[in-house]
Amino acid sequence: MPPTIFISAGEASGEHYGALLIAALKKRLAASGQSEQAASFFGMGGERMAAAGLECVVRSEEMAVMGLTEIVRHLPRIWREYRKLKKSIRDRRPSVAVLIDFPEIHFRLAEELHRLGVPVIFFVSPQLWAWKKKRIRLVQKYIDKMLVIFPFEEAFYRERGVEAEFVGHPLAELPLPSISREEFANEIGLNPAKTWIGLLPGSRPKEIGDHLPTILQAADWHFHDCLEHGHPEPQFVLPLAPTLSEAQRAEVKRILANVLTRMAITVRLVDDARATLLHARASVVASGTATVEAALIGNPFVVVYRVSALTFAIAKRVVKVPYVAMANLIAGKRIVPELIQSDFTAENIVQEIERLLPDGAPRQSMMEELARVRGLLGKQPAGGGAIDRVATITLERIGL
Secondary structure, three states: OOOEEEEEEOOHHHHHHHHHHHHHHHHHHHHOOOOHHHOEEEEEEOHHHHHHOEEEEEEHHHOOOOOHHHHHHOHHHHHHHHHHHHHHHHHHOOOEEEEEOOHHHHHHHHHHHHHOOOOEEEEOOOOOOOOOHHHHHHHHHHOOEEEEOOHHHHHHHHOOOOOEEEOOOHHHHOOOOOOOHHHHHHHHOOOOOOOEEEEEOOOOHHHHHHHHHHHHHHHHHHHHHHHHOOOOOOEEEEEOOOOOOHHHHHHHHHHHHHHHOOOOOOEEEEOOHHHHHHHOOEEEEEOOHHHHHHHHHOOOEEEEEOOOHHHHHHHHHHOOOOOOOHHHHHHOOOOOOEEEHHHOOHHHHHHHHHHHOOOOHHHHHHHHHHHHHHHHHOOOOOOOOHHHHHHHHHHHHOOO
16 A cells, blocks of 8 residues: 655745655655655645645645734634644554644644654754743654754754754755846836835735734835935835735735825735845845745845734743844844834834945845855755755655
């Protein structure tokens, strides 16, 4: 009987990695002389993982909630979807499981998988080194192998008795988008001669709702600054995460319509975040994987983030790292501005972004620092890139 592989990802970046992993697994099976159907895949994912061949028991967009109070509010739905995943595991008894980030759900699933004797691979470490270090006991007990994408994480886990391996960062392997500025401009209706600013408010609906109005206010203020000083009018580009459902996309458009009626700016909605980061002069980016993408592409950016007052108060007590942005953590210093919670204001965004738009020392310094971060993340270990290495380890666990 062909082996079954359980793969689960709960948000945009992990869902992207999940789709690449399924493709890599199929490629390795074919290279070994076996049919792509030599293994079947089921679990949690979105459009990309489904297109790659995953049977989606649960859609990832149904689970993409962040923050203590946000999770509490959506708990009935999350619990219902979690039970569907758990039942599918019990009914199908997969040969191996790959859980990608998303620890709130995946640690619970790991416990069930471990109980059933299913080998558990965790790909993309939760930030236990920053907070919730007590959760290391869950990793020690239920995770067979932790595959990490930042070099410093391997030592953190090995020092605590966890089998861990740095496999490299998947985004560091990707070539720059091939679409030219002119092609991208024609595709989305922009003027290639004008300055573009990327607006990346996050991949989850709650993040977008919390961040987008303030980001748009900043964009409008900057637009009027340009008019007042006789500078060319900037244009604004907002990529939408592929994990957003049609209803969630409609909600983003509703927010835009409500806010933009009071503003002079126009905002183009696009599907390609990486092309946006490549061609934008600078960007405003919500803390998360998009900040790593911006660093790897070399786009100067400002980091923003806001959660509920209760979530922030709890986080302040337990977070033990000096920075929020991964680029700053990797660099070991503040190379990109972080506007978090009360510092996340339209006025502060304008002040920071306007330092990065013209040629000069602030822009040049950040680009040099981002290049250094890119060099650190681009150091792939022996044995191929990150996704290929994860595929190899997955198949080794089931003897293929």
